[in-house]
Amino acid sequence: MSSIPYRIYLQEKDMPKYWCNIRAKMKQLPDAMLHPGTMQPCVKEDLLPIFCEELVDQEMNTTDEFIEIPEEIQNFYKMYRPSPLVRAYCLEQELETPAQIYYKFEGNNTSGSHKLNSAAAQAYCAKKQGVTSLTTETGAGQWGSALAMACAYYGVDLSVYMVKVSSEQKPYRKILMETYGAKVILSPSSTTDSGKKILAKTPDTGGSLGCAISEAIEAAIKTDNCKYVLGSVLNHVLLHQSIIGMETKAACDMYGIYPDIIVGCAGGGSNLGGLIAPFITEKIQGKNNIEIIAVEPASCPSFTRGKYAYDFGDTGQTTPLMKMYTLGSGFMPSPNHAGGLRYHGMNPILSKLYHDGYLQAESYIQNDVFQAAQTFLKCEGILPAPESTHAIKGAIEQALKCKETGEKKTIIFGLTGTGYFDMAAYNSFNSGDMTDYIPGDQDLQKGFDTLPKM
């Protein structure tokens, strides 16, 4: 065994004090966000009615590579960070690969995923601005749980619009948020006009993320001193998640670890973008040649089969337009267990980097990623979230390639969270009942037909 420990924990004094803003080093910036009414680039004032000011500034900041993490957020991070960078010795043995595999594990906090990194930042910005309540939506529930934790800590009220069918599938997620003091409203609800409209049309609907977003935004606008927050896709969320990459890089530098490959799962892109941030800025500058691999579900293949186009962020087509890899806001992803990856679009920074050839992407069916998860959990102990299993599968594929070629590559992958609330998915896999849906070209075309005409 090497002298590198199983689990590298940075000492508190070595914890990063800055987030890393990829855009500051990009040779070409992503195309600007457009106002859906005027189709002109959004200005700060367009976003202020909905979002907290400091978050809008971060969203629009394309020049500062490093942005200082406010001390109050650093203190919150100390409650559950640093997260460990773990050498997967046992997985390497199991695969009989000459590759060295590491994973950055973000699941060691009660919310169970990396989402807490941005939840803390957003709740703090709200508190600082004197905002007294926040609204958001949640599907799988990881984001809602994380924000509930952060709001409890900073003393900000929170209303979570939770997709009704998700709350039925994951009742414990709802209880968890309530335990932290959040108000959980099943969407569609009769508390908003958009909810009422949908209920009038389809009283029996189980709801959708698009509908929950519309309700949360409407509630924020109509409530005094209330703002809306979002857990992925946007650039400021990517910025907050760069704490993952900054810690990873600090650990690598400390122990002389030079990754050849970095693998992350990609839904809206915040985890992958955060993990790679300080590595890709160096790659853009020609300082490294790390292969970066985004892994997505075959059922929702934004990168691998999507179009690079301007599109709405929500199915209701009310948000600003972003230039991104997208399946169209009307694309209906199949009920894959990785709820966090069931999103039609992709963060604009990552989309641009992919378009410009800095990233690669792969997709896998869920039976294959759960198979990889099973290999992983039996030898490494941790039960991964369905989203994270995609990164595991991607990393194992690379490690097996090294086995064929004999190359001793160093692979780092992002293990974004734990699967405690996803036991139904594991049960389905264990019992052989897990089905796979791969959209046909016709299904994709239906989604593309909903793209806005530019």
Place this chain on the structure above:
Amino acid sequence: MSSIPYRIYLQEKDMPKYWCNIRAKMKQLPDAMLHPGTMQPCVKEDLLPIFCEELVDQEMNTTDEFIEIPEEIQNFYKMYRPSPLVRAYCLEQELETPAQIYYKFEGNNTSGSHKLNSAAAQAYCAKKQGVTSLTTETGAGQWGSALAMACAYYGVDLSVYMVKVSSEQKPYRKILMETYGAKVILSPSSTTDSGKKILAKTPDTGGSLGCAISEAIEAAIKTDNCKYVLGSVLNHVLLHQSIIGMETKAACDMYGIYPDIIVGCAGGGSNLGGLIAPFITEKIQGKNNIEIIAVEPASCPSFTRGKYAYDFGDTGQTTPLMKMYTLGSGFMPSPNHAGGLRYHGMNPILSKLYHDGYLQAESYIQNDVFQAAQTFLKCEGILPAPESTHAIKGAIEQALKCKETGEKKTIIFGLTGTGYFDMAAYNSFNSGDMTDYIPGDQDLQKGFDTLPKM
């Protein structure tokens, strides 16, 4: 803020390589375990048909203060240890106490609790002895989950007899064990004679821990190359859990932390015994005067209202007799949510220490401990297991006493696990439905009536 970090993680090189055996420093040893047939002290040969040999040696070892942790177990520990010793800065602020509060957090592993420390050791001993399969019972499911993880890692087959009613209350626990490859049998089952007998008498029973123990032992005896393992109460389990205390002490020594009070929840006693091990051996030698407080549920008050007497470990009255604080093996604890504390007896070492005045004990009702948990989780983030909430309550009480007196005491408590699988309990508390049962003297007498006549 002091220079002590929020979370102290030992470096891998500083991780303890020895378990601590309290008995080696006790002035008077606990009374010997008795054979239930002969009522004579058990000898090694009595236990070998059921237990692995190395575990029997550990059970009987009263002389070696430090026992080296085999390298293979050290390697397993490295997968999820060291666990952090966390300074509860935010809780201190919330309570406005001059006390310094630390907690040793054992929940950062997929099984969700400290049980994994002994599961790893027991699965390894089985593997080393050439035992190919193990049996055990589980109620709340933490022990079963931990053992399933460890058996998956070491490649030992595992059958878990899970109390039927528990599996219905916590279906996810069952799936988790199955995901790690364990066979989960709902008890009472028709796979054993003892199960069949009970089913014949009471076909609709939800089962009990006592019945599951009987089935697991019978299955181990009747299966080739199979042994039975237990997750608490016994001395070798306490020994394995001393890794908690050894790490805590190493961290304290490193940072100059001198605890005045150590608080732990107590069911069978393995967590508390493990946490205090290296501190109490010093206390016995007069090297410190740390106040040690065991906290138990008012519904199952073994220490605070039990008798110090010889008793059986199981309700079926088949195990060897142990001298311990007990409510009688026939005592029926009410359906408190802290399943891990719902046990009639207490480890013999702790019982003797309590009897000799080295420990104190307190009991609280579950609404009060959940109230403490809510205070804790809102400011410290972590969602505690129902068992752990007892230690939180105990620690908060001490911190509030310091607030009254102005004393700057240092309090360490054991946070044994997370409550991910206990959301039903939190829901009951959130909605005001949680009821408390305190046994009356008559109820206790019914239990005492089942004590063996000596």
